[in-house]
Amino acid sequence: MTTPPVIDLIDLRFAWQDGPALLDIPGFRLEAGERVFLRGPSGSGKSTLLGLIAGVLEPQSGKVEVLGHDMTALSGPKRDALRADRLGVIFQMFNLVPYLSLVQNVTLPCRFSSARRQAAGGEGRLNEEAVRLLSRLGLDGERMLSRPVTELSVGQQQRVAVARALIGGPDLIIADEPTSALDADARDRFIELLNEEAGRSGAALLFVSHDASLASHFDRSVDLAEINRAKGGV
């Protein structure tokens, strides 16, 4: 079995515009199905790194390999397609498009990717799949599903974001401080749920946060400072 690593960073260097080097990572790997916690203080470049992995940003040098594809060698549209087809992204907050319903928010990636649409059961079964995912995350019932997303609590919004990341069974989920707006109780339950669902779908998970206390929930924990040689950040 030679499944390529889900993420493979090789001599990655990145700086914002004319700023100092923010990231200089000789090597970092995330294996298929692995669930990893990446810790780093605020401003250390975690979100920037996720942007590079998601193919939204381009490094100045080095390689970002995602699911066996060299992101730096791919064209912009191909990177966008890879992200749409095989990645799930969860933000810190404001994850949802305010003018779409819960279900529409969850099926959003399927609008941009036919592969994702097929993987989620095809056009006709999209909504059903979204409802199933939402109910696994504790969001069910006609009344809940018909609420405007702007009326949901932060915790509920984050769970909708998880459902969206999970739809169509992506190979990698990246989560950018998804719990920083939640209270301690909700935070632990959220991480358990995310871990459980990622595990169930077989997706690898890269979870970044400044909060070291979350490390215990994960297979493996990495400090950004350990893998990053640059001191450009904070």
Next chain:
Amino acid sequence: MGFSILGLAWRSLMNRRGSALLTILAVALSVALFLGVDKVRNGARAGFDNTISGTDLIVGAPTGQINLLLYSVFRLGSATAEISWDTYESIDGRDDVAWTIPLSLGDNHRGFRVVGTNESYFEHYRHGGGTQLRVSEGKLFSDIYETVIGADVAKELDYSIGSEIVLTHGLGAGGLTDHEDKPFIVTGILAQTGTPVDRSIHVPLEGITAIHVGWESGTRSPFADTISEDMIRGFDLTPKSVTAVFVGLEQRGSLLRTQRALNTQGGEPLLAIIPGVALGELWQVTGIVERALIAVSVFVIAVGLVSVLTSILTSLNERRREMAILRATGARPGHIFFLMVAEAAMLGLCGAVVGVFLVQLGLLIAGPILSSAYGISIGGLGISAIDGWTVLAVFGAATLIGTIPAVMALRRSLADGLTVKL
């Protein structure tokens, strides 16, 4: 990308319903102004053009040709001088003249013009590209004190066959000097024509003479009361003058020759005009104003389109987050671009379509007023090609304008990546 992005654009607009509706309204009003000006202009032209056809020349006392046209055909304004009956007879007797319609104008009944004429009017007058006048009820007049009224007169004054009406000397509405002693009896009602005929009361020329017996000096003679109807019938009621004459020629080829002959004849000076030429001159005069109005309304449309731009630009900042979410879930830069352009295009399209309907609504409401105040029929002002082209042009312009916020949103979302610093 197609439909799913259009759906997103639509929902995004609905999410900002208030501002979107205001923008749509701004575009709609600007489009409505433009189309309204154009329609009223065309309606007025078509109405005027349809009012007279088949008449080769109009002859009256010397005045401006537009003035003669307006008072003889459209019953707008009034004549300053008349032509004598003898001169009328000499025109009627010319070899190149096939028929004439004498018209005696200047009297009024409750705001409607009284037209003294003869049977020739009903036989030869044509409107709307050759349609003859038709009596829808009753029959033509055959006695001095009989009258045939237009469709609007009957409707608005609630007159029917047999009604007795009293005619006023002069043009003032409900004049003080009603000739109350000598009522006319309605014998016929004309079918609707969409021309000033609908608002006219037609009486025999002799009837006009009769109502002026005792008024020769301009005021009521003290002896007027002593004149009985029988005495009047005994008088020679041949009119002394007429206001204008519609002339039909034996051969249209002689048009210019006959016109010159009438204009230069010895004896009483005359003005003979060709209705189409006079109308052309009228349109030349009004054309300047029309063009100015059209230019202004085009500028107003431009302002409407700027409001589309403003509405989208002001939303850009608060939507950076949304763009990042769309990018994260797989949207390509092209999707972001298309989303913004689609929103602008939808605002433009909705605005233009609403504008078209506003105009139709406006015509529905204002149409009867226009037609009763100016005798202009604005039928045939339904949705036309110009509406379609205007909608298309506004849609196109809005789409083009949408590329400005689209490029801005695109640049920002590329620079932001997944992280939006707010």
